[in-house]
Structure formats: C-alpha cells, structure tokens
Amino acid sequence: xxxxxxxxxxxxxxxxxxxxxxxxxxxxxxxxxxxxxxxxxxxxxxxxxxxxxxxxxxxxxxxxxxxxxxxxxxxxxxxxxxxxxxxxxxxxxxxxxxxxxxxxxxxxxxxxxxxxxxxxxxxxxxxxxxxxxxxxxxxxxxxxxxxxxxxxxxxxxxxxxxxxxxxxxxxxxx
Amino acid sequence: xxxxxxxxxxxxxxxxxxxxxxxxxxxxxxxxxxxxxxxxxxxxxxxxxxxxxxxxxxxxxxxxxxxxxxxxxxxxxxxxxxxxxxxxxxxxxxxxxxxxxxxxxxxxxxxxxxxxxxxx
Numbered sequence: 001x002x003x004x005x006x007x008x009x010x011x012x013x014x015x016x017x018x019x020x021x022x023x024x025x026x027x028x029x030x031x032x033x034x035x036x037x038x039x040x041x042x043x044x045x046x047x048x049x050x051x052x053x054x055x056x057x058x059x060x061x062x063x064x065x066x067x068x069x070x071x072x073x074x075x076x077x078x079x080x081x082x083x084x085x086x087x088x089x090x091x092x093x094x095x096x097x098x099x100x101x102x103x104x105x106x107x108x109x110x111x112x113x114x115x116x117x118x119x120x121x122x123x124x125x126x127x128x129x130x131x132x133x134x135x136x137x138x139x140x141x142x143x144x145x146x147x148x149x150x151x152x153x154x155x156x157x158x159x160x161x162x163x164x165x166x167x168x169x170x171x172x173x174x
Numbered sequence: 175x176x177x178x179x180x181x182x183x184x185x186x187x188x189x190x191x192x193x194x195x196x197x198x199x200x201x202x203x204x205x206x207x208x209x210x211x212x213x214x215x216x217x218x219x220x221x222x223x224x225x226x227x228x229x230x231x232x233x234x235x236x237x238x239x240x241x242x243x244x245x246x247x248x249x250x251x252x253x254x255x256x257x258x259x260x261x262x263x264x265x266x267x268x269x270x271x272x273x274x275x276x277x278x279x280x281x282x283x284x285x286x287x288x289x290x291x292x293x294x
Contacts, residue, residue, distance in 0.1 A: 138259025153277035
C-alpha cells in the first residue's frame with residue numbers, strides 16, 4: 001500500500017465523513033424513511049472503504065447486498081408497517097433516555113474494539129498481496145468447491161420458497 | 175486492479191454530482207425570483223391541492239416482489255466471480271453455473287406457480 005499520499009488522505013476523509021454522517025443520520029433523523037436514505041449513504045461509504053483497501057469483491061458485495069437488497073427490504077418494511085405521521089416516525093430521536101443508553105452501548109463497543117485492536121500483536125504476512133481476488137474466488141468456487149456452490153443455490157431456493165409461502169399467507173389474509 | 179482504475183471510477187460520481195449541482199445552480203441563477211405569495215405557491219394549472227397525507231401505505235403484495243428480488247440479488251453475488259473466472263475454467267464451470275441457475279429457476283417457477291408474480 002505504501003505511504004499515505006494526499007489523494008489517499010482525501011479519499012479516506014470523504015469516505016469516513018460518509019460513514020459517520022450516514023450513521024448519525026440514521027440515529028437523529030426524525031423521518032424513518034430519511035434515516036433509511038442516510039443508512040444507504042453509510043453503506044456506500046463502507047463500500048468505498050473496501051474499494052480503497054483493494055477488496056473489490058467485498059465492495060461490490062456491499063453495494064449489491066446492502067445498498068441493493070437490504071435497503072430495498074427495509075424500505076418496503078417501512079412503507080408497509082407505517083403508523084402515525086411519517087415526519088415523526090423515528091420514535092427514538094425524542095427520547096433522551098434511549099439516546100443515552102444507545103450512546104453508552106456504542107461507546108462500550110467502541111472502547112472494547114479499540115482495546116482489541118491495540119492489544120493484538122498483528123503479524124505482517126510475508127506473502128505478496130493477492131491481486132484479482134474475484135477471479136481467484138471464482139476459480140476456487142468452481143474447481144475446488146463445486147458442491148458448496150450448488151448448495152448455495154439450494155439454500156437460495158429454500159429461502160425463496162419459504163419467503164413466498166409466509167408472505168402469500170399474509171397477502172391472502174389482507 | 176490498480177489504484178489508477180479506482181481514480182477512473184471516482185471520476186464518475188464526481189462528474190454526476192458536479193453536473194447536478196451545476197444545473198441546479200444555473201437554474202437558480204437564471205430564474206426570476208418573485209415574492210412567495212400564497213397564490214404563487216399554489217399548484218399551477220394541472221395540479222390539485224393534496225388532501226390528507228402524501229405518504230401512503232404500500233400494498234402488502236409489493237413485499238413479495240422485494241423478497242424475490244433479494245434472492246436473485248444474492249444469486250448475482252455467486253455468478254459474479256464465475257463470470258470473471260469463466261474464460262480460464264472452460265466447459266465444466268459453465269455446466270456448474272447452468273445447474274446453479276436451473277436450481278434457482280425452480281424457485282422462480284415455484285413463485286410463479288403460487289401466483290406471487292401476479293398482481294391482484
């Protein structure tokens with residue numbers, strides 16, 4: 001990776017601002033739907049961090065799964081289960097007690113993670129950093145691990161069948 | 175991928191955001207700025223004043239589409255490394271992926287049969 005250059009510092013600053021700003025938006029925006037949009041910004045920032053760490057596959061996964069799928073499902077869930085006025089739907093914002101508990105838990109997790117990072121004796125690998133991770137993954141998945149690859153398809157099949165069964169019941173009820 | 179490629183990638187969002195801001199700013203500079211009277215703020219010609227809330231509750235049937243979408247979104251994650259590695263792997267990998275897609279086609283067939291794709 002080398003020494004941090006000005007470009008890298010700018011990229012890292014912008015991405016960090018996206019992640020932290022998005023995260024704060026999720027907590028503090030009064031409209032749950034706006035909080036969801038802030039969450040998407042946060043997810044995109046995390047994807048950018050993965051990109052800047054040269055983990056392209058992880059970054060693409062982050063965009064496809066979190067920005068694509070998770071955000072869409074949450075958006076539908078919000079629109080389906082809405083109660084009261086949308087402008088004041090993020091009920092946790094107004095409650096000082098809940099914010100205090102949340103902040104305390106977040107601070108505790110943060111301190112624990114920082115301690116873990118600082119106290120672990122990280123070892124630098126002597127191996128050359130892997131390039132073209134996606135191709136490497138593809139080759140591993142299809143030559144050495146074909147059975148797990150197909151089982152993943154079966155797992156998705158089961159997930160879809162289960163989801164359709166449960167959701168259709170609700171549709172018929174309404 | 176090289177660092178240079180990411181720079182190319184970063185140019186796209188920058189151009190998109192820059193263009194949007196530029197066009198909006200240009201419109202703001204060029205447009206007339208009349209005083210904001212209630213009449214000026216009202217819906218113009220083809221608009222009808224809204225009654226009640228503008229946030230509506232979605233129909234539950236939408237959720238099925240979201241669920242089906244999520245499953246096929248996850249499928250893409252598996253097909254993406256396959257597509258990158260395909261050239262070097264040849265026929266066997268191709269057949270593996272066909273089986274993968276066929277298994278998921280069964281899922282689509284089930285959703286179709288159960289009427290999850292129908293709009294009622």
